Each structure stands twice: as C-alpha cells, then as structure tokens.
Amino acid sequence: xxxxxxxxxxxxxxxxxxxxxxxxxxxxxxxxxxxxxxxxxxxxxxxxxxxxxxxxxxxxxxxxxxxxxxxxxxxxxxxxxxxxxxxxxxxxxxxxxxxxxxxxxxxxxxxxxxxxxxxxxxxxxxxxxxxxxxxxxxxxxxxxxxxxxxxxxxxxxxxxxxxxxxxxxxxxxxxx
Amino acid sequence: xxxxxxxxxxxxxxxxxxxxxxxxxxxxxxxxxxxxxxxxxxxxxxxxxxxxxxxxxxxxxxxxxxxxxxxxxxxxxxxxxxxxxxxxxxxxxxxxxxxxxxxxxxxxxxxxxxxxxxxxxxxxxxxxxxxxxxxxxxxxxxxxxxxxxxxxxxxxxxxxxxxxxxxxxxxxxxxxxxxxxxxxxxxxxxxxxxxxxxxxxxxxxxxxxxxxxxxxxxxxxxxxxxxxxxxxxxxxxxxxxxxxxxxxxxxxxxxxxxxxxxxxxxxxxxxxxxxxxxxxxxxxxxxxxxxxxxxxxxxxxxxxxxxxxxxxxxxxxxxxxxxxxxxxxxxxxxxxxxxxxxxx
Numbered sequence: 001x002x003x004x005x006x007x008x009x010x011x012x013x014x015x016x017x018x019x020x021x022x023x024x025x026x027x028x029x030x031x032x033x034x035x036x037x038x039x040x041x042x043x044x045x046x047x048x049x050x051x052x053x054x055x056x057x058x059x060x061x062x063x064x065x066x067x068x069x070x071x072x073x074x075x076x077x078x079x080x081x082x083x084x085x086x087x088x089x090x091x092x093x094x095x096x097x098x099x100x101x102x103x104x105x106x107x108x109x110x111x112x113x114x115x116x117x118x119x120x121x122x123x124x125x126x127x128x129x130x131x132x133x134x135x136x137x138x139x140x141x142x143x144x145x146x147x148x149x150x151x152x153x154x155x156x157x158x159x160x161x162x163x164x165x166x167x168x169x170x171x172x173x174x175x176x
Numbered sequence: 177x178x179x180x181x182x183x184x185x186x187x188x189x190x191x192x193x194x195x196x197x198x199x200x201x202x203x204x205x206x207x208x209x210x211x212x213x214x215x216x217x218x219x220x221x222x223x224x225x226x227x228x229x230x231x232x233x234x235x236x237x238x239x240x241x242x243x244x245x246x247x248x249x250x251x252x253x254x255x256x257x258x259x260x261x262x263x264x265x266x267x268x269x270x271x272x273x274x275x276x277x278x279x280x281x282x283x284x285x286x287x288x289x290x291x292x293x294x295x296x297x298x299x300x301x302x303x304x305x306x307x308x309x310x311x312x313x314x315x316x317x318x319x320x321x322x323x324x325x326x327x328x329x330x331x332x333x334x335x336x337x338x339x340x341x342x343x344x345x346x347x348x349x350x351x352x353x354x355x356x357x358x359x360x361x362x363x364x365x366x367x368x369x370x371x372x373x374x375x376x377x378x379x380x381x382x383x384x385x386x387x388x389x390x391x392x393x394x395x396x397x398x399x400x401x402x403x404x405x406x407x408x409x410x411x412x413x414x415x416x417x418x419x420x421x422x423x424x425x426x427x428x429x430x431x432x433x434x435x436x437x438x439x440x441x442x443x444x445x446x447x448x449x450x451x452x453x454x455x456x457x458x459x460x461x462x463x464x465x466x467x468x469x470x471x472x473x474x475x476x477x478x479x480x481x482x483x484x485x486x487x488x489x490x491x492x493x494x495x496x497x498x499x500x501x502x503x504x505x506x507x508x509x510x511x512x513x514x515x516x517x518x519x520x
Contacts, residue, residue, distance in 0.1 A: 046223055046234045049241040070238050105295075117326070119220060119236070119295075136220060136295035142325040151333035155239070158337035162345070 047135070050119045052152045055089035056096040059130050063122045069132060070119045072140070072148065073098050078110040084128070085137070087116055089145075099128045105137040114141035205304050209348040215313060216301045217242070218321065218332050221292050231290075233318075235298055237332075244300045245307075246315040248290070289319045297321040297329065360392050364422035367392075369431065372445045379435075379444045386419050393418065430494025437490055446495045447502065455487040456499050460509050461519040473511070473518035476500070 050068040057063070058071050073087025076097070083103040089096050100118050102108065119136035205212040222241060223234025231246045292298055302315035321328055367388050371377065393415050423443065426432045432443045446452065459482045463469045469478075476496065483491050500517060503509045509517045 046241055046243060047236070049236050050220075050222075050238055052238045119222070135222060138295055140324065140326045144325070144327075144330070147330055148326060151330045154337060155333050158340065159239075162340075165345075 052155070054091070054149065054152065055087065055098050056091045056094075058098050058122070058132065059096060061130065063130070065122055065124050067122045068120070069122060070117065071098060071132070072115060072117050072143070072145070075110060075112050075114055075116050078102075078112065080106075085110065085116075085134075087118065099131045100137065101131050101133040102137060103133070105134045108137055109139075111139055111141065114139050115143050115145070116140065117143075207344055208346075210344055211348075212304060214301060214303050214316070216299075217244075217313065218297065218299045218328070221294055221296050221298050224292070224294060231292075233292060233298055233300075235300060235313075242311055242313055244298070244302070244313040244315050244318065245305075246290070246300070246318045249286075292320050297323050360418065361421055361425065363392055364389050364418050365425050368422055368426060372431075372448065376448055377445050378448045378450075379442055381443070382419055382423060382441055386415060389415055389418055389422070427492070428494065430492055430496070430498045433488075433492060433495045434490045435488045446498050452483075452487065452491070452495075453499060453503065456483060456496070457503060457508055457519075459483060459486065460517055464519040469518070473513070473516035476515045476517070479517065 048068040050070040052070045053063070055071050055073050058069060063069060071087075073089045073096075076086050076088045078085045083101055083106060085100045085102050087098045087100060089098075098118070100120070101123065104120075117136070117138045117140050118132055118134045120132045120134040123131045123133050125131050217235060217237060219235040219237030219241075221233045222236045223232070223243070225232040229248055231248065233244045233246060235242055235244050297320065298318060299321050300313055300315045300318045302313045302317070305312050305314045323329055368385060371385065371388055372380075393411055423432060431446055433446060435442065435444050444452070456479065459479055460474055463474050463478070463482070476493070479500070480491070480493055480496050483496060500509065500511075504511060504517070507520060510520050511517050
C-alpha cells in the first residue's frame with residue numbers, strides 16, 4: 001500500500017545487519033591479529049647472546065652492526081644530556097675507549113673511575129664511531145681484570161678447540 | 177652419572193640434541209652421548225616476564241641465551257602489605273623478639289632472592305623442556321647471585337670448560353664393563369652365590385671355589401698396562417685376596433658361616449644347611465610351648481643365643497635372619513610381631 005516506505009525499511013535492516021556482521025568481523029580479526037602478534041613476540045622476544053669481547057676488539061670495527069656484545073672498562077666520563085658514557089681500558093700500553101649509549105639503562109648512579117660491565121648492541125654512528133647501546137650496565141668495581149681477561153680467553157680457546165675437533169659436524173641449534 | 181645435574185654453559189643447553197626432533201619424547205635430551213636430565217646455568221637476566229604463578233627469565237651467559245620458567249612459591253604469591261601486618265601484630269608483641277616481624281623480614285628476603293630485574297645474575301637449576309619450538313629450562317631451583325666483583329661469573333667461566341673437557345665432551349662410558357675393585361668384588365660374590373645355588377653346596381673349603389674367580393683375575397692385567405706383565409705368583413695372590421674378601425662379604429651377609437672354627441676352614445652355606453634349619457625350627461617349637469613365650473613368641477636374640485648354645489657358636493645374626501626368613505616363607509614358623517617368631 002505504501003511501497004515507498006517499505007523499500008527504505010528493507011534496505012535499512014539489511015544495512016544494519018551488514019554493519020553488525022562487519023563489526024563482529026572486525027573484532028574477531030583484531031583478536032586474531034593480537035593473538036598472532038603475541039605468539040610472534042613470544043617466540044622472537046629473546047635477544048641474541050651477548051658474547052664477551054675485549055674493549056680493544058669493540059673499537060676495531062670487526063663487529064657487525066646490531067651484534068650483541070659484552071665488554072668492560074673504567075668509567076671516565078658520563079654525559080647525561082646525551083645519554084653517553086665512556087669506558088676505558090688499558091692494553092699494550094695504549095688506552096682504548098668504548099662509547100656507551102645509556103638511554104635504556106637510565107637512571108643509573110655513575111661512579112667515575114669504577115669498573116663497569118656493559119651488555120648491549122653495536123651501533124655505528126657517524127660522529128662517535130662504534131657505540132654500544134647498553135641493555136645492562138653494571139658496576140663491578142673491584143673486579144680482577146686480568147683474571148676476567150683470562151677467563152674470556154679460556155672460554156674462547158675452548159670453543160675454538162671444539163670447533164676444530166668437531167670439524168663440520170656441529171650440533172644443530174634449535175630455535176634461538 | 178647421566179641423571180645428576182650438569183653444569184652447563186648455555187650454548188650447549190640450547191644445542192642439546194633431542195632424539196628425533198620431529199617426534200615428541202618425554203624430556204629426553206642428549207649432549208654427545210650423555211643423557212641430560214637436569215642442567216645448571218648461571219647468567220645475566222636479559223628478559224623478564226611475570227605472571228601470577230611464575231616468572232620467565234631470559235638468561236644470557238655470553239655463550240647462549242635461554243628462557244627459564246621459574247615458578248613462584250606460595251610465599252611470594254601472597255603479597256601482604258608489610259606495614260599493615262606489622263601494625264596488626266606489634267600490639268601483641270612481647271617486646272624483644274617479635275616472631276611475626278621476623279617472619280615478614282624472612283619473606284622479604286626470600287622475595288628479593290626470587291624477584292630479579294634485568295642485569296642481575298641468576299642461577300637456575302632445572303630440567304630442559306621444549307615449549308613452542310623453543311628450548312626452555314623448567315627451574316626446580318633458582319636464586320639471585322650477589323656477585324659485586326664478578327668472582328662467581330669468572331669462576332664459572334673457568335670451571336665449565338674444564339668440566340666439558342673432562343666429562344661432557346668425552347663419549348659416555350657405560351659402567352657395566354669396568355674392572356674397578358668394587359665391581360670385581362661384587363662379581364666375585366655373585367659368582368660364588370650362583371655356584372652354591374646351582375650345585376646345592378652345603379659345605380666347602382675356600383680352595384674348592386678358588387678357581388671360579390680365575391676369569392676375574394685374568395681380565396685385570398689387560399687394563400693395568402702401565403704396570404707391565406703380571407707374573408704368575410702375584411696373579412695367585414690376587415686370586416686369594418679376592419676370594420678372601422668375597423668370603424668375608426658373604427659371611428657378613430650371613431650367606432656362609434663357619435660351623436666350627438678350626439685350622440680346617442670349612443664354610444657352610446646357610447640357605448643349603450638343613451641341619452641349621454632343623455635346629456632353629458626345633459628351638460622355636462620347644463620354646464613356643466613354654467608359657468613365657470607362648471603368647472608373644474621368641475625374640476630373635478633369644479633364638480640366636482639358643483642356637484649358639486646348642487648348635488654352633490659361630491652363627492651370626494645375619495645368618496640366623498636368613499634362616500628365619502626362609503622358614504617363614506615355607507610356613508614352618510610365623511612371626512608374631514617385629515623380631516618375634518613362634519611355631520606354626
């Protein structure tokens with residue numbers, strides 16, 4: 001009887017049902033994405049193992065960008081406004097400096113002259129050169145540096161030995 | 177040896193081979209040929225995730241990084257407000273030693289040992305598991321290590337390669353074939369016991385059974401290569417020594433005994449000695465009729481002294497216990513209570 005009225009009603013209900021379905025779909029999709037993202041994050045969230053390097057090895061440029069390293073040195077200066085700390089170590093009567101980006105480990109109590117251990121990733125910057133973006137910066141003042149060096153070289157020679165004896169038949173490293 | 181905890185560097189913990197990685201096994205891992213049950217790692221916390229029931233700490237010891245699942249103990253789960261509870265309990269305090277306050281302090285210390293932040297040193301011991309394609313350590317024990325001058329870490333870095341060189345990187349030797357003195361003694365006693373059983377030997381002289389142990393002696397010179405050739409007499413001496421020790425062990429266990437101690441070393445084999453069995457049975461039967469022992473039964477020591485009086489002075493308690501057990505199995509006697517026996 002009033003054909004003009006029924007038509008818009010029909011289309012509006014269709015419109016409503018479509019929008020409801022779309023809304024539900026968006027929520028479901030969102031959940032799926034979150035779920036996948038969570039899973040991915042869980043799997044990939046562990047950082048790489050930070051291998052011990054001696055301070056003079058860090059600066060020589062042999063290390064790749066993004067590589068996780070661990071090194072040590074005496075804190076010589078700290079610039080909080082630039083989040084930059086400088087560690088120094090003596091080797092073969094030369095002083096070697098390692099620049100550390102302390103953005104992630106602030107605030108920390110800087111004790112100038114104390115020995116520190118830094119764990120972080122290598123970053124190559126234009127002005128500063130090689131920098132270590134610290135994830136961990138621990139004061140270890142009182143550490144026996146020669147003994148620590150000995151331990152590092154001992155560990156290294158052990159792994160070299162193993163590599164030689166095993167040849168190419170290394171064991172499979174699963175996941176990380 | 178394979179079931180004990182192993183000091184592991186993480187590189188190996190991450191690399192342990194799982195037999196048939198595509199199949200699910202109940203937690204069996206191997207490093208070279210060593211079966212792994214538990215691992216022990218120490219490293220810096222580089223990742224932390226906290227849930228109601230557990231922590232997941234990512235541990236990095238510079239050779240590798242692995243997640244450690246650390247369950248919270250019940251003490252840590254209940255996060256009481258210390259000020260509130262201190263206020264509640266100090267009213268009833270008797271001055272001096274306040275137990276409640278001390279308990280709260282203890283709980284706080286325990287929490288400190290288990291709550292770690294990034295950069296702190298963690299020691300974890302636990303079994304290796306695979307979860308979501310990743311190796312993980314399910315911690316049975318974990319605690320924060322206070323290491324202000326890196327002494328613990330340095331010691332660990334020096335110790336672990338030694339351990340690997342001496343033990344883990346060597347192929348596992350199953351211990352069944354070893355010729356150590358302890359195991360050859362055990363083999364000797366086993367050989368003798370088998371012989372007695374198979375041939376129903378009642379009594380023997382050491383000389384009669386000496387030759388049974390020859391195979392054990394002839395095997396030994398092969399391992400002692402640095403001592404040179406084993407001459408004849410010393411081989412015989414070794415044999416006599418081994419026999420003497422084996423008979424001593426068997427005597428202590430009660431399997432053999434001297435009925436009469438004389439120059440002539442005649443041993444009697446307890447499980448085969450019918451006379452001894454009869455004597456013990458008679459003693460128990462007669463004494464059980466007496467009023468004194470009718471209800472409770474005869475105590476082992478009473479039976480022992482009776483046997484020593486009537487049968488032989490040299491019967492040991494161990495030998496008697498063997499006899500009593502065997503009589504009980506044959507339903508000749510009954511034990512009324514612990515160490516008491518009566519006739520059936």
